[in-house]
Amino acid sequence: MSSKIKFGILGGGGDSLIGVLHRIASSMYDQYQLVGGVFNPVWEENIGFAEQIGIPTNRIYIDFDTLIEEELKLPETERMQVVSILTPNFLHFPMAKKLLENGFNVICEKPMTTSYAEAKILENTLQKHNTVFAVTYTYTGYPMIRQMREMIANGDIGKVQKVDAQYYQGWINPIIHDKEKRASTWRLNPEKSGISCCVGDIGTHAFDMIEYVSGLRVNSVLADLNYLYSDNKMDIDGTILIRCEDDVKGVIRTSQIATGEENNFTVQIYGEKAGLKWEQENPNYLYLLEDGKPMRVLKPGHTYNSELSLDGTKLPPGHPEGIFDSMGNIYKGVAKAIKNEPYNHGEFPTMIDGVRGMNFIEKTVESHQKGNVWIKLDS
Numbered sequence: 001m002s003s004k005i006k007f008g009i010l011g012g013g014g015d016s017l018i019g020v021l022h023r024i025a026s027s028m029y030d031q032y033q034l035v036g037g038v039f040n041p042v043w044e045e046n047i048g049f050a051e052q053i054g055i056p057t058n059r060i061y062i063d064f065d066t067l068i069e070e071e072l073k074l075p076e077t078e079r080m081q082v083v084s085i086l087t088p089n090f091l092h093f094p095m096a097k098k099l100l101e102n103g104f105n106v107i108c109e110k111p112m113t114t115s116y117a118e119a120k121i122l123e124n125t126l127q128k129h130n131t132v133f134a135v136t137y138t139y140t141g142y143p144m145i146r147q148m149r150e151m152i153a154n155g156d157i158g159k160v161q162k163v164d165a166q167y168y169q170g171w172i173n174p175i176i177h178d179k180e181k182r183a184s185t186w187r188l189n190p191e192k193s194g195i196s197c198c199v200g201d202i203g204t205h206a207f208d209m210i211e212y213v214s215g216l217r218v219n220s221v222l223a224d225l226n227y228l229y230s231d232n233k234m235d236i237d238g239t240i241l242i243r244c245e246d247d248v249k250g251v252i253r254t255s256q257i258a259t260g261e262e263n264n265f266t267v268q269i270y271g272e273k274a275g276l277k278w279e280q281e282n283p284n285y286l287y288l289l290e291d292g293k294p295m296r297v298l299k300p301g302h303t304y305n306s307e308l309s310l311d312g313t314k315l316p317p318g319h320p321e322g323i324f325d326s327m328g329n330i331y332k333g334v335a336k337a338i339k340n341e342p343y344n345h346g347e348f349p350t351m352i353d354g355v356r357g358m359n360f361i362e363k364t365v366e367s368h369q370k371g372n373v374w375i376k377l378d379s
């Protein structure tokens with residue numbers, strides 16, 4: 001019998017953005033076997049998609065309650081061991097909670113829930129049931145991001161003195177100025193998306209990235225958000241000043257109305273000795289900046305990289321690593337955890353990161369609503 005991890009998917013149907021990324025990532029290191037799921041709430045589309053991608057249809061279920069009920073009837077050796085949740089945000093919490101309560105390992109898209117209160121409940125549920133839980137802050141899987149984390153932890157740039165992350169997209173620009181269109185996207189509907197659009201969707205990646213690479217926790221935020229229209233309840237742009245531990249200050253700049261921008265996510269960390277810069281649209285280059293010296297460019301796969309970085313590189317230097325590889329590395333780390341093999345804690349984001357992400361979103365919105373004041377995050 002195959003020793004692959006039996007894997008199910010909720011959401012991520014043929015009409016979705018993120019489904020293909022998870023399917024490819026899960027197959028990248030030959031660790032997972034996709035055995036079923038619920039790809040879509042419309043049965044014909046659900047089953048039709050399973051047929052289209054060529055997986056057996058006997059474990060395609062009508063909804064996620066049925067998935068849990070039917071999977072629990074199977075012997076443990078056949079049952080799904082992990083389920084990925086790739087639905088719109090409002091379904092993450094009920095799905096993850098019920099899966100955890102029934103002993104399944106979970107990989108959940110971000111934002112983990114629609115509120116901090118839900119995130120704390122989920123954290124509590126995980127503590128009781130003790131399975132593996134990962135949140136897919138996808139970009140933490142890039143080899144050069146892992147290298148950045150390790151170099152900063154090793155003191156290569158000295159004491160950190162400035163942190164900066166920018167996540168600029170322009171995709172909402174053609175939607176936001178059209179009243180009908182802005183009323184029909186789920187991301188601008190608080191019931192489906194949560195209390196924030198831009199900060200929840202991409203600002204949270206920037207927040208997690210700063211904490212991941214710098215190793216510093218963000219302690220407080222002061223936000224100025226932008227909504228553009230009075231009938232739009234959801235932020236679509238924001239500038240957030242942050243204060244981290246060790247008196248480090250910085251900024252998160254995030255936008256979905258940065259006209260013409262695609263996925264312009266960058267992170268810059270400056271220390272007393274050097275700075276490190278990385279750009280998602282050019283992810284194979286990590287720039288090392290030092291006073292009075294020419295800039296150096298570090299690339300994946302070279303032996304000068306850390307073990308954590310090299311573990312996420314499959315081919316010799318010069319073969320570009322992209323977003324699929326990055327997500328593949330997260331799935332690889334989760335597979336190690338499920339199989340009880342040793343792994344580095346930088347290999348995948350956990351419940352702790354998901355909870356912190358939700359706390360950040362809520363405190364950022366609160367800061368804006370209270371008139372752009374400093375708000376402390378929970379420690």
Ligand SMILES: NC(=O)c1ccc[n+]([C@@H]2O[C@H](COP(=O)([O-])OP(=O)(O)OC[C@H]3O[C@@H](n4cnc5c(N)ncnc54)[C@H](O)[C@@H]3O)[C@@H](O)[C@H]2O)c1
Pocket residue numbers: 010011012013014015016017018019038039040041063064086087088089091109110111136137138201
């Ligand atoms: N990690 C990242 O970088 C990243 C990038 C994009 C999206 N996301 C996250 O992934 C999630 C999905 O985003 P998307 O852009 O793919 O959304 P989408 O709207 O494109 O797709 C959502 C999918 O969920 C399915 N779905 C809806 N209700 C369902 C239900 N009740 N049961 C089963 N399936 C259901 C839909 O049919 C569709 O296939 C969101 O939480 C989003 O924030 C993360």
